[in-house]
Amino acid sequence: MLELANIRKAFNQGQHNEYWALKGIDIDIPPAQVNVLKGPSGSGKTTLLTILGCLARPTEGRVRLKGEDISGLPERFLTEIRRSTFGFIFQQFNLVRGLSAVENIILPGYPTGTPRGRLLERAEALLAEMQLSHRRDAKVEWLSGGEQQRVAICRALINDPEILIADEPTANLDSKLSAEFLVILQRLAAAGRTVILTSHDPLVVESDVVDRVYSLRDGQLIGVQDKAIA
Amino acid sequence: MNRWIEKQRHLIDFTANSLARRKARSLGLLVVYTLLVFVLASVSLYTHALRNEATRVLAGTPEIVLQRLIAGRHDLIPPGYMDSVGRLRGVQKIEGRLWGYYYDSVMKANYTFMVPTDRTVADGEIIVGPALERSRGLAAGNGISFRSYSGELHTFIITEVLPHESELVSADLVLMSEADFRRFFTYPEGQYTDIALWVANPREVRNVGLKLMEKLPDSRPILREEVLRTYASIFDWREGMMLALLSAAILAFGIFAWEKAAGLSAEEKREIGILKAIGWETGDVIAMKFWEGLLISLLAFLLGYVAAYIHVFHGNFALLQPVLKGWAVLYPSFSLTPKIDGLQVATLFLFTVLPYTAATLVPIWSAATTDPDTVMRG
């Protein structure tokens, strides 16, 4: 599904504070599975996630999406791919304050020019799936942490992406909510979506929901664990 | 095409929502902006209409008015002067005008006393302009006394008040008979204030003017064309203290708008980061901001202009009139005929809508081109 070949990423390249966050990573993400990037902070897992999600470009190396090399594409096409193929869930949820839950959910659909009626329809369906229909018109800052995250998931799914990217999704949730979140992920993977998340939360890493764990340290991949086989 | 429209409507949705979220800020901006357009448009509509009205009604002014100057000052036309003018080729009609000023110490106002040539006013009677009717409470049949420069009181009976519809030109007039005029001002017999003359061929007016200056070096002809030009340019030059004061207001607004439009709050920057991360292109973010600037400034322009129109043509320019009135005690009360200059409106539109829209876009460039992954790295 997503292949990375010899990915290296430098920050402040050419300056005195040049820093290599990734030092040659090869990864092959299989479709319709839950993948976890784990590692201590500073290990480069978030940087790797931004490259997987086409939010950033690697300094060196190639990214192949469904066999097609996308690392050389110009920004506009990359945005297009990001919009149609990826859905994002951020650690801070990154919802737009002051907007209602449903308005937040349909935001990624705006640039596609999809009619508002269709976007709202899809948002309603997603809200129902997340048992959030009753909160549709509530401003996001009035929602609880769990509800905010579910709104963020709905927003990530509004453009019907094949790949879901989540950065430390359980960092702001308690154990019960984290467990609920994992159940949702499992359902999404079962429906054929590829899920990639970073986490150092043992609850996530050791969960049965997770199919594969990639361990990172100091910008290098130090191990891949296939749960299904183990 | 449909998709494009739908997308723009989505962007307007977002803009409308973010304006609604910052209600106080947006409303404050809209009010100040509207007010500025209102004042600018009021002044501009008023002066344009007034200019137009003046040149329209003064089209009937004498073709040439001939003054006599002595040491740079206006002096009386002596007897015999008229004859030498009348003999000039091309002059069709010639009339001596009798008029002057009278200071009314009761009202602290200046009146224009005048002898009409189109009607005969009986001795001891006067016809007054509408402003006198208003300020001194006069009506036909009333008597009024004026103290002449020789110190004696003269009493006149008012027989008529000039029509209100012509107040713009006749507000302060007092029409009286020639005998009364000469008696009142002890005006020398046979002398006139100035000479009005008409020329047979309208194309010859300028030549006649030149010939007059040649023949009578102490005279100064004022052509109708010059009168009209004078009024066509009224308010044009140093458009008054009002605009001088306004320039400060415009500047203040400029700073205010620049700060509001150009300064992005941390909250807005964060939002733009989020939008980029969830798949908005740089162009989408800029288009969204463009709509914000355009909608606010367009609305302010429309509201301000409509309010100004009502103010000038239905509210008699009431709010700004005190500035124009100056020291005039006998200000005419008149309703202007709306004459709107498309170019003027277009200029106002460009000068109010464009700069603000541009100001909203400037800071967006840098913010909108930030990398989408900044959101992830908190």
Add this chain to the structure above:
Amino acid sequence: MSRPSNRVLGTILIAAAAFGGTFLDAARQRIAHEPALQHTEALVERLRLSDIALFTEARYTRHLSQADLHSAFQDHPVALEHFPSGSMLPPPQTLLKRHEPLDREAAPSD
């Protein structure tokens, strides 16, 4: 459901309609004022008037076009004016034109 853009565009549309309305109203008023304008024009012609009675405080503002060369505000185009209206009225062009040769004559030759 009421869409935010509908509300905004609706408001703009109403404002634009009012804007268009001012032009219709202007046309209507122009027709209504026409007789009065014609009467005024006739009055100007009959009474041999030459100026509008907007500023009556001084003779050079009351009869702007008839002002003579040395009335207060023609001393110099940027001279400070005693009367407020004087600062809003430009001296007649013809007077300015006359001033220039006079100034030149008065200037000491070098």
